[in-house]
Amino acid sequence: MSDITQLFFDAAALGGIYAMAALGIALIFGVMNLVNFAHGEYIAFCVFALILPSTDAMSVMFLGRAPAIVLIPVILGLGALIAVASEMLVFRHMRNASPVAMMVGSFALGFVIQNTLLALYGGRPKAISLWPDLNMPVELAGASVPVLQLIVILTTLVVVTGLALLLRKTRIGLEMRAAAENFRMARLLGVRANVVITGAFALSGALAAAVALIMATQTGVADVRMGGQIMLVAFIATVIGGLGSLPGAVAAGFLIGAASVVLQAYLPLDARPFRDAFLYTLVIVSLLVRPQGLFVPKSARPRI
Amino acid sequence: MMNRHTEARLLSYATPVILSAILLGLVLLATFFGDKALARMAAETLIRVVLVVGLWIFVGNSGIISFGHAGYMAIGAYCSAWLTLKPQMKSLFLPDLPLWLANAEWPMFPAAIVSGLLAALVALLSGAAILRLSGIAASIATFAFLAIVNTVYSNWEGVTGATSSVVGLERYVDQWTALGWAVAAVFAASLYANSASGLALRATREDEVAARASGIHIYRHRLLSLVVSGFFTGIAGVLLGHSIGVLNPDNFYLGITFISLAMLVVGGIGSLSGAVTGVLVLSILIELLVRGEQGVSVGAAEFALPSGTQEIVIGLVMIAVLILRPGGLTAGREFAPRSLAFLRNPKTKPKTAPN
Numbered sequence: 001m002s003d004i005t006q007l008f009f010d011a012a013a014l015g016g017i018y019a020m021a022a023l024g025i026a027l028i029f030g031v032m033n034l035v036n037f038a039h040g041e042y043i044a045f046c047v048f049a050l051i052l053p054s055t056d057a058m059s060v061m062f063l064g065r066a067p068a069i070v071l072i073p074v075i076l077g078l079g080a081l082i083a084v085a086s087e088m089l090v091f092r093h094m095r096n097a098s099p100v101a102m103m104v105g106s107f108a109l110g111f112v113i114q115n116t117l118l119a120l121y122g123g124r125p126k127a128i129s130l131w132p133d134l135n136m137p138v139e140l141a142g143a144s145v146p147v148l149q150l151i152v153i154l155t156t157l158v159v160v161t162g163l164a165l166l167l168r169k170t171r172i173g174l175e176m177r178a179a180a181e182n183f184r185m186a187r188l189l190g191v192r193a194n195v196v197i198t199g200a201f202a203l204s205g206a207l208a209a210a211v212a213l214i215m216a217t218q219t220g221v222a223d224v225r226m227g228g229q230i231m232l233v234a235f236i237a238t239v240i241g242g243l244g245s246l247p248g249a250v251a252a253g254f255l256i257g258a259a260s261v262v263l264q265a266y267l268p269l270d271a272r273p274f275r276d277a278f279l280y281t282l283v284i285v286s287l288l289v290r291p292q293g294l295f296v297p298k299s300a301r302p303r304i
Numbered sequence: 305m306m307n308r309h310t311e312a313r314l315l316s317y318a319t320p321v322i323l324s325a326i327l328l329g330l331v332l333l334a335t336f337f338g339d340k341a342l343a344r345m346a347a348e349t350l351i352r353v354v355l356v357v358g359l360w361i362f363v364g365n366s367g368i369i370s371f372g373h374a375g376y377m378a379i380g381a382y383c384s385a386w387l388t389l390k391p392q393m394k395s396l397f398l399p400d401l402p403l404w405l406a407n408a409e410w411p412m413f414p415a416a417i418v419s420g421l422l423a424a425l426v427a428l429l430s431g432a433a434i435l436r437l438s439g440i441a442a443s444i445a446t447f448a449f450l451a452i453v454n455t456v457y458s459n460w461e462g463v464t465g466a467t468s469s470v471v472g473l474e475r476y477v478d479q480w481t482a483l484g485w486a487v488a489a490v491f492a493a494s495l496y497a498n499s500a501s502g503l504a505l506r507a508t509r510e511d512e513v514a515a516r517a518s519g520i521h522i523y524r525h526r527l528l529s530l531v532v533s534g535f536f537t538g539i540a541g542v543l544l545g546h547s548i549g550v551l552n553p554d555n556f557y558l559g560i561t562f563i564s565l566a567m568l569v570v571g572g573i574g575s576l577s578g579a580v581t582g583v584l585v586l587s588i589l590i591e592l593l594v595r596g597e598q599g600v601s602v603g604a605a606e607f608a609l610p611s612g613t614q615e616i617v618i619g620l621v622m623i624a625v626l627i628l629r630p631g632g633l634t635a636g637r638e639f640a641p642r643s644l645a646f647l648r649n650p651k652t653k654p655k656t657a658p659n
Binding site for chain 1: 367368369371433434436437438439440441443444445447448449451452455456459460558562565566569610611612613615616618619620622623626627630
């Protein structure tokens, strides 16, 4: 019984991280049809903002030394900042380009950010200790659960409800939904494109920053390549959830987290290093069954 | 007397001839007027031509960006290593190979062909699944495919040597071998692009709905082009392996995906000439940057660019091209003469001449 509880918490926490990353990608896709390959690098950027730039193996905390009450808003702000900056410098000039060109552009931008980090910080993964106390386990329903997992689950719930409220109840949320529905029509009706798109990028960047804080605490490592894997999962979540659908992205994020944890627990020992290969194969199989996404009515055609 | 249609068809055959002549000219220059380093650079560039032209066969004609081609490359490269490495080496480093493969010691050329065919087969199987998705979703699925290949090859200790590299591949690929394959790839790409299937596929690239309404079976043509593309990408992997002599799964991951896409985008996705132009332009840029990273002395002062500059500059060039010249340098045009007037029967010439 406790095994199952343990598994549940693991799955919910991992799924929560994936869901948040997927939300960040789905938000931007919804507003401007951009598949943002730089999203993973936003995450890496926020992690590295915690430490001083140097190519030494040891890391010296920089922003990471600040108390949580200061650190969290600053990092979230930084995430929003880099996302908004990338919109202003790159994507704003590609508004009329095809989604394919924008996707390639974001891929290039991600590579630029990654290699800038590489040049500043060196390629070796660095140990960082951010809030190590949060990895202490507590007993809960017969399972020992790290405090961080509870925080992650809680944060995800807060973020998802917060975002839902923002999109349903506020003016900017209404404008974003209108823009996602039909961007040109929304503009003709007085929605300011720059406000909506900047808003979406800021939110997406802040989500990336939240993921960064969680990952830094959980793994205790800063690695230039850390954004890539989670970004891939997040992409897959947005595709499985149905491109552009926010609830779909969240649900698929949790689903992939759960599948990943279950595979890790029940695959034979020899096959465990190949877990990701099994996971992605499952993903391709699920797409074969429902090419338009799991959580999208069959009638909906992708708007690409 | 030639009608318009025949002329257009002959013109389309001029492109691969011109491109091959350019490549041949570069190799001759590098071989006879350059040092050894330049010959190596020529070989490297031509291997990239095979790769990017292979990639173009699918991406250029279908309009779907693929992030998975580095996976086909890895499959080709490792297959050639399995077939050609000395059996003693294999029993030492790759102990889990099946017996017939462990004892195989094939000549290089058949091994390359079989490796390309294996990559094509994998392209057929993966494409059969991935290409059922619509454009952007398919691109993301190709990324997942790349991750699958990378995970498998990085962990399958006894068969791929995992992250400890496979060493000892015979380094038989010089600029002439690479030139041979590059020319073959360019001709195959041109033939495919101008075949019925290639033209149908390009129609789907321009307007999917209209193409479907005209009775084009999109899935079939996409899959066919992916298979052809997979073959040459696999060959590019073989050539790369036998040129540097060492294989590591990470050689076939995001780095090479990025470089090959950058070359395609900078040169122009829309045309074969664009693919080749992109390789040549970016290869020269890369060479300059590599030299810059090693340090340039101007007078008494030493200037060296920090490492990583190469990728950053290429990324910025790529973004600049996407913003300023979305069609790439060639903007979708092919290198070809405007018309075949010079081939025309002299008797028809007076048409334009004053009578």
